[in-house]
Amino acid sequence: MPDAEEAGGRVILAGAPLGNTGDASARLREVLATADVIAAEDTRRLSRLAKDLDVTVRGRVVSYFEGNDERRTPELVEALTGGAVVAVVTDGGMPSVSDPGFRLVRAALDAGFPVTAAPGPSAVTTALALSGLPSDRFVFEGFLPRSGSNRRSRLRELAAEPRTLVFFEAPHRIVGALEDFAAIFGADRPAAVCRELTKTYEEIRRDTLGALAAGAAADPPRGEITLVVGGAPAGPAIAPADDELRAEVARREAAGASRRDAIQAVADEYGLRKREVYALVHENR
Secondary structure, three states: OHHHHHHOEEEEEEEEOOOOOOOOHHHHHHHHHHEEEEEEEEHHHHHHHHHOOOOOOOEEEOOOOOOOHHHHHHHHHHHHHOOEEEEEEEOOOOOOOOOOOOOHHHHHOOOOOOOOEOOOOOOOHHHHHHHOOOOOOOEEEEOOOOOOOHHHHHHHHHHHOOOEEEEEEEEOHHHHHHHHHHHHHHHOOOOEEEEEOOOOOOOEEEEEEEHHOOOHHHHHOOOOOEEOOOOOOOOOOOOOOOOHHHHHHHHHHHHOOOHHHHHHHHHHHOOOOOOHHHHHHHHOO
């Protein structure tokens, strides 16, 4: 059996339009027309996409989705061994980002085959850019757990995350999810519900979590949803023990601050009332 380098097989992760076929790249058209094997999340959608792009698919098309990727991956690696160019295409966006693809990428790399990409649209970065929330640092969490209790547990773990958060959510779960977000993150946290990105009925709802939850309950958003939530606001540090508070005031005084200013600064740093810190400093004097 030839080694991977001799075989010539490779994997191409092909980014597909989120909805508007005008976003398809020339590279995507080329990949669809020339790949030996196309592993498609939904073969019917691939057929419609190729028709819309006026591309003739000459390679072998196989289904490749979350339910069969474990079984299908060895078959695709075998095709790579035979020298095939295997393209991976999802229903929309980049493969392996909360979509099929990662398992094949890992298997191909482990077998020594190259993996490349024909980059395309991404719901994650599109929603982030449209949200109006800080985009310099963000966290992508994919889909939250389906059960309410597990979802709330995960949200409690994320409540203090200072970076903007991006989630995918199903339309039949978005109302409950937003209500949990508002209860755990705080009703005033800014967020954006982005649905049907680049499609005819694209809609971006930007508001606080509380308002978005109420709005979704009255008028549930439909279609594919990406939720962007602002990071936790900077808050006061956790106050240390009383002796440490006194020592902190003393350190500031030693550095040249007046006692009044030192007390005020320590109170501000730890979110305490000035008179609380004053009482601690003077109670043993």
